[in-house]
Amino acid sequence: MSDIVVYRDVDANAIVIAGTQIGMKFNNEIQATGNGDGTIDLKNLPKEIAGIDFNECTDIPYTDFVDLALDPIGASEVITVNNLNTLFQVSGTATNELPVITSSTTINITEGDTINYEMIATKGVGYEWGNLPTGVVNVEGNIRKIIGGASLTAAGSPYSPTMTAVNYNGSDVETLTINVASPPYNNTKSVKFNNNDFLEATANTSNPFYRASNGTGATDAWSVALWFKGGTSNDSDQTILSFGGNNENSEGRVWIKWNGSSERIEFIYGSKNGNLQLLTTDSSYPDQTWKHIIITYDGGTTDSDNYNRFEIWLDGVSQTTNNNEDNNGFGGEIKDEVFKLGETAFGGDHLRNNCNVDEVAIWSSDETANVSVIYNSGVSHDLALLSSAPDNYWKMGDGDTFPTIQDNISTLDFTMNNMTAGDIVNDVP
Numbered sequence: 155m156s157d158i159v160v161y162r163d164v165d166a167n168a169i170v171i172a173g174t175q176i177g178m179k180f181n182n183e184i185q186a187t188g189n190g191d192g193t194i195d196l197k198n199l200p201k202e203i204a205g206i207d208f209n210e211c212t213d214i215p216y217t218d219f220v221d222l223a224l225d226p227i228g229a230s231e232v233i234t235v236n237n238l239n240t241l242f243q244v245s246g247t248a249t250n251e252l253p254v255i256t257s258s259t260t261i262n263i264t265e266g267d268t269i270n271y272e273m274i275a276t277k278g279v280g281y282e283w284g285n286l287p288t289g290v291v292n293v294e295g296n297i298r299k300i301i302g303g304a305s306l307t308a309a310g311s312p313y314s315p316t317m318t319a320v321n322y323n324g325s326d327v328e329t330l331t332i333n334v335a336s337p338p339y340n341n342t343k344s345v346k347f348n349n350n351d352f353l354e355a356t357a358n359t360s361n362p363f364y365r366a367s368n369g370t371g372a373t374d375a376w377s378v379a380l381w382f383k384g385g386t387s388n389d390s391d392q393t394i395l396s397f398g399g400n401n402e403n404s405e406g407r408v409w410i411k412w413n414g415s416s417e418r419i420e421f422i423y424g425s426k427n428g429n430l431q432l433l434t435t436d437s438s439y440p441d442q443t444w445k446h447i448i449i450t451y452d453g454g455t456t457d458s459d460n461y462n463r464f465e466i467w468l469d470g471v472s473q474t475t476n477n478n479e480d481n482n483g484f485g486g487e488i489k490d491e492v493f494k495l496g497e498t499a500f501g502g503d504h505l506r507n508n509c510n511v512d513e514v515a516i517w518s519s520d521e522t523a524n525v526s527v528i529y530n531s532g533v534s535h536d537l538a539l540l541s542s543a544p545d546n547y548w549k550m551g552d553g554d555t556f557p558t559i560q561d562n563i564s565t566l567d568f569t570m571n572n573m574t575a576g577d578i579v580n581d582v583p
């Protein structure tokens with residue numbers, strides 16, 4: 155048998171016996187006896203200790219016993235027995251001394267961080283963990299310590315494993331609260347559009363833009379927000395967003411476009427044969443300049459001259475618009491047929507010459523009262539954390555993998571068409 159290390163663990167107030175053949179044992183009720191032939195037996199005192207088997211600790215040569223510095227515990231069998239028992243005699247605890255966990259019972263981390271935590275207890279002899287979250291494990295050889303946790307999420311927080319310290323008089327059980335925070339918001343990507351590029355998502359009746367008939371109240375209300383930078387083309391019909399029917403003449407749509415010639419935002423609600431048009435002033439939206447767009451709709455009727463149902467905000471400022479209509483506006487259905495960025499619902503009118511779109515969000519509510527919070531003084535932030543969060547939210551590159559632009563709140567993902575992974579670019583407001 156190789157060396158058996160015997161020493162006192164001051165923190166645990168226990169004797170540690172460690173050897174390659176017997177492993178490691180913690181005990182406070184041990185006695186050494188000599189056999190008269192140069193060997194020593196280790197035995198439990200009359201008090202039986204569950205889970206510790208000393209049957210293999212017999213006939214051990216006295217020369218195998220060493221201290222933590224690997225020095226011999228005694229120069230003979232008798233001296234070794236006496237020195238061991240001197241060590242063992244003071245290893246117990248008073249009957250009223252219960253273990254007390256003294257390490258912190260709270261851990262605060264950010265998503266992606268790892269935990270490196272050790273349970274500490276006074277008068278502790280044994281230790282145990284319960285309900286550890288997936289991905290958090292014990293360190294081999296140190297039951298007190300846990301590591302891992304990179305897969306823990308803010309959505310699943312807090313996590314609440316239990317930790318137990320035990321001695322021969324009782325135990326202390328505490329809950330370890332692991333709080334996981336979302337990482338700081340970081341907007342580093344946008345999507346670049348050229349000529350025939352476009353993004354398409356499934357159009358459905360749950361989309362805030364969908365409308366069964368002429369609006370009568372807040373149930374049809376919606377809002378949309380996004381960052382946009384125009385390219386170098388002076389084309390007057392460049393679509394940023396379009397939702398609705400694919401028949402240009404008779405089917406209604408929500409259509410936001412950039413006029414590169416007049417450098418303005420144009421909003422059209424309805425079909426070619428009947429619509430409302432709200433146009434920001436010329437030069438209000440110069441090319442190659444990031445600006446923030448919010449358009450709100452109060453959900454009311456949209457036939458005749460009901461322009462006041464809509465409002466356009468650029469960089470947080472409400473715009474005075476030039477308003478036009480065809481055939482007394484539009485009071486029909488906005489169908490759930492096509493939903494695109496960079497191309498109209500009926501096809502064509504693409505963004506051209508390096509236009510960029512970033513941070514697109516839509517609400518099924520009139521967010522007029524929250525425009526300043528959404529715009530946030532021009533600083534990009536995580537819209538999902540707003541008290542009035544959007545129904546759908548696309549970060550337009552951050553966290554996305556070509557060809558999918560994921561919805562960060564729901565499951566309405568966009569697919570990039572006629573594009574490459576290189577169209578997710580490091581160009582942001």
